[in-house]
Amino acid sequence: MSISNPLPLALVPGNSFIHNVSPGPKMILVVGYVILAFSTQNIIILYSMAAIAFIFAIWAGILRTFLKGLLILLPIGSSLLALQILAPAVEKPWTAAAELGPVTLYIDGLYYGFVLLGRIFASLAIALVMLMTTHPSDMFTTFTKLRVPYTLNFMQAMTLQLIPVFQREVGIILSAQKSRGMKGSGFSAVLPSFIPVFVGAIERVQQLSISLESRGFGSTGHKTSYRKVKGKWSDTAIAVCSIVIMATLAVMSIMRGSWNLSDQITFSANFVLGLFLLVAGTFLTIVTITIAFMFRK
Amino acid sequence: MSNPIIQFDDVSFSYAGTDSFALQSVSLEIKEGEYVAILGLNGAGKTTLGLCVNGIVPTMLGGNLTGKVTVGGLDVSEYPVRELAKLVGIVFDNPEFQMSQMSAAEEVALGLEHAGVPHEAMHEIVSDSLAMVGLAGFEARSPLGLSGGQQQRLAIAAVLAMKPRILIMDEPTSNLDPIGKQEVFDMAAKLNGEQGMTVIVIEHEVEVMARYADRVIVMDGGRVVMNGTPQEIFSRVDELAALKLRVPEAVALAKQLEARGVWKGDFPVRTETAVDRVNAMLKA
Ligand SMILES: Nc1ncnc2c1ncn2[C@@H]1O[C@H](COP(=O)(O)OP(=O)(O)OP(=O)(O)O)[C@@H](O)[C@H]1O
Numbered sequence: 001m002s003i004s005n006p007l008p009l010a011l012v013p014g015n016s017f018i019h020n021v022s023p024g025p026k027m028i029l030v031v032g033y034v035i036l037a038f039s040t041q042n043i044i045i046l047y048s049m050a051a052i053a054f055i056f057a058i059w060a061g062i063l064r065t066f067l068k069g070l071l072i073l074l075p076i077g078s079s080l081l082a083l084q085i086l087a088p089a090v091e092k093p094w095t096a097a098a099e100l101g102p103v104t105l106y107i108d109g110l111y112y113g114f115v116l117l118g119r120i121f122a123s124l125a126i127a128l129v130m131l132m133t134t135h136p137s138d139m140f141t142t143f144t145k146l147r148v149p150y151t152l153n154f155m156q157a158m159t160l161q162l163i164p165v166f167q168r169e170v171g172i173i174l175s176a177q178k179s180r181g182m183k184g185s186g187f188s189a190v191l192p193s194f195i196p197v198f199v200g201a202i203e204r205v206q207q208l209s210i211s212l213e214s215r216g217f218g219s220t221g222h223k224t225s226y227r228k229v230k231g232k233w234s235d236t237a238i239a240v241c242s243i244v245i246m247a248t249l250a251v252m253s254i255m256r257g258s259w260n261l262s263d264q265i266t267f268s269a270n271f272v273l274g275l276f277l278l279v280a281g282t283f284l285t286i287v288t289i290t291i292a293f294m295f296r297k
Numbered sequence: 298m299s300n301p302i303i304q305f306d307d308v309s310f311s312y313a314g315t316d317s318f319a320l321q322s323v324s325l326e327i328k329e330g331e332y333v334a335i336l337g338l339n340g341a342g343k344t345t346l347g348l349c350v351n352g353i354v355p356t357m358l359g360g361n362l363t364g365k366v367t368v369g370g371l372d373v374s375e376y377p378v379r380e381l382a383k384l385v386g387i388v389f390d391n392p393e394f395q396m397s398q399m400s401a402a403e404e405v406a407l408g409l410e411h412a413g414v415p416h417e418a419m420h421e422i423v424s425d426s427l428a429m430v431g432l433a434g435f436e437a438r439s440p441l442g443l444s445g446g447q448q449q450r451l452a453i454a455a456v457l458a459m460k461p462r463i464l465i466m467d468e469p470t471s472n473l474d475p476i477g478k479q480e481v482f483d484m485a486a487k488l489n490g491e492q493g494m495t496v497i498v499i500e501h502e503v504e505v506m507a508r509y510a511d512r513v514i515v516m517d518g519g520r521v522v523m524n525g526t527p528q529e530i531f532s533r534v535d536e537l538a539a540l541k542l543r544v545p546e547a548v549a550l551a552k553q554l555e556a557r558g559v560w561k562g563d564f565p566v567r568t569e570t571a572v573d574r575v576n577a578m579l580k581a
């Protein structure tokens with residue numbers, strides 16, 4: 001059985017340019033993204049950052065898995081925007097866009113809603129690109145170089161390595177349950193399968209740690225690496241460019257009072273109404289589907 | 298070939314939180330270059346005995362250990378497992394649970410990385426180790442995508458890469474088909490014969506043990522109850538039966554023939570010996 005469907009967190013093997021960038025510059029990019037995203041309120045910058053992460057994902061050939069990882073934004077984003085339309089996080093007075101039965105929709109909070117969403121969107125997108133194109137042991141090596149405490153580093157490396165294993169285990173248990181006449185899909189089937197998975201996981205983790213320890217894992221001495229993390233000129237170039245561009249934008253944002261464009265960018269009442277129907281509909285659909293899955297017989 | 302590389306000196310052990318003994322007053326010596334088979338029912342203490350040799354017991358799996366285990370002159374309770382890992386390699390029966398890397402090559406390299414072997418030397422050691430277990434060319438394959446037998450051989454390669462002086466295999470073939478079993482035992486015999494590696498195999502297949510082992514140790518209830526050559530041990534048919542352990546088919550046959558007054562002399566532990574003897578009897 002192969003791991004055909006890795007969870008959108010682990011490496012998607014490949015040999016693209018993005019895959020071959022060292023973990024160092026990628027980490028700088030991720031940290032830079034987060035800092036810039038939270039120091040600016042300029043939605044053009046925020047959504048351009050997200051678009052760049054998309055381009056990276058396409059370039060690396062990981063778009064499908066990447067989009068799966070971004071699905072988490074659907075419930076977060078839709079509830080966030082709906083909330084800002086119903087109860088803006090800006091000072092009153094608010095401008096009403098429409099009356100929808102007992103609720104009033106406001107225009108004023110929408111810009112801020114897009115800012116919040118853009119921040120999460122950009123940071124998540126770049127983090128996914130990094131996780132999906134970086135080999136865990138390369139990341140491990142780099143973290144060690146950065147003197148991240150060994151145990152912490154080890155824990156994250158182990159977690160990443162165990163993800164495909166667990167995924168496969170769930171698959172095996174589901175098909176075993178199916179062959180015993182139990183339902184093999186949907187939430188109600190996944191739920192009981194977690195019990196054997198976790199019982200198995202404890203045993204597995206113990207056996208794995210015995211095996212790792214027996215092979216000298218955890219030695220405090222000098223460690224070498226089978227995979228060579230090569231320092232390339234392109235890595236330096238990427239690191240320098242990202243730092244310069246992002247630092248400039250961050251400084252400009254801070255100097256302009258976070259560069260809020262809400263005065264220039266205004267939304268029409270109809271846009272707000274349409275968007276609200278869309279996000280509220282999305283959110284309710286997600287909730288309904290989740291509940292339906294949980295109670296499916 | 299004659300120094301004891303492993304020495305158990307009146308060793309008793311109970312796992313933390315239990316008051317029963319997993320090992321009880323075990324004393325034994327294993328010489329460098331020996332091929333030793335350990336037999337015993339479930340719960341007899343075989344795995345615990347193996348784990349004592351590389352210090353997992355008592356360093357990692359804690360409990361109450363009395364007596365002394367010396368391996369290559371080192372008292373195991375005084376050295377960290379990672380030191381003993383240079384001396385002792387150990388593989389278990391569930392290879393899949395021992396895999397953690399994304400490719401076979403990295404799985405094999407893991408121990409080397411932690412031992413600080415230079416990057417330049419690693420590639421050759423990795424491909425040699427993979428070739429040794431018949432997995433040449435499997436470097437880039439995902440360990441999880443291999444068959445059970447291939448995984449088991451990969452686990453062995455990962456241990457061999459560390460060039461241990463002692464190889465312990467705990468029921469290494471329980472997931473393998475007959476051909477896979479044969480491959481593992483042939484490989485261990487080769488390492489033992491050609492490189493003088495000390496091999497300890499925990500195994501239920503008595504035919505195989507009769508063929509390869511220099512010595513058979515039988516455990517029961519945490520104690521070593523028999524310790525001798527396969528010929529000596531497997532001739533004690535009634536004692537083994539009392540312990541609910543099988544004997545090789547050849548011995549069982551000879552035992553039946555003896556009861557009918559046909560068989561005289563030593564019991565044959567190997568099938569070929571039995572065949573020759575029966576053949577001779579038929580001609581006589
Ligand atoms: N981690 C542990 N914690 C507590 N008790 C344990 C642990 N591992 C083994 N034991 C107990 O120690 C005794 C010896 O177990 P051990 O695993 O050494 O036997 P074994 O001969 O290898 O058996 P098997 O053939 O089933 O592998 C058993 O009674 C077992 O229940």
Ligand SMILES: [Mg+2]
Pocket residue numbers: 343344345467
């Ligand atoms: Mg055992």
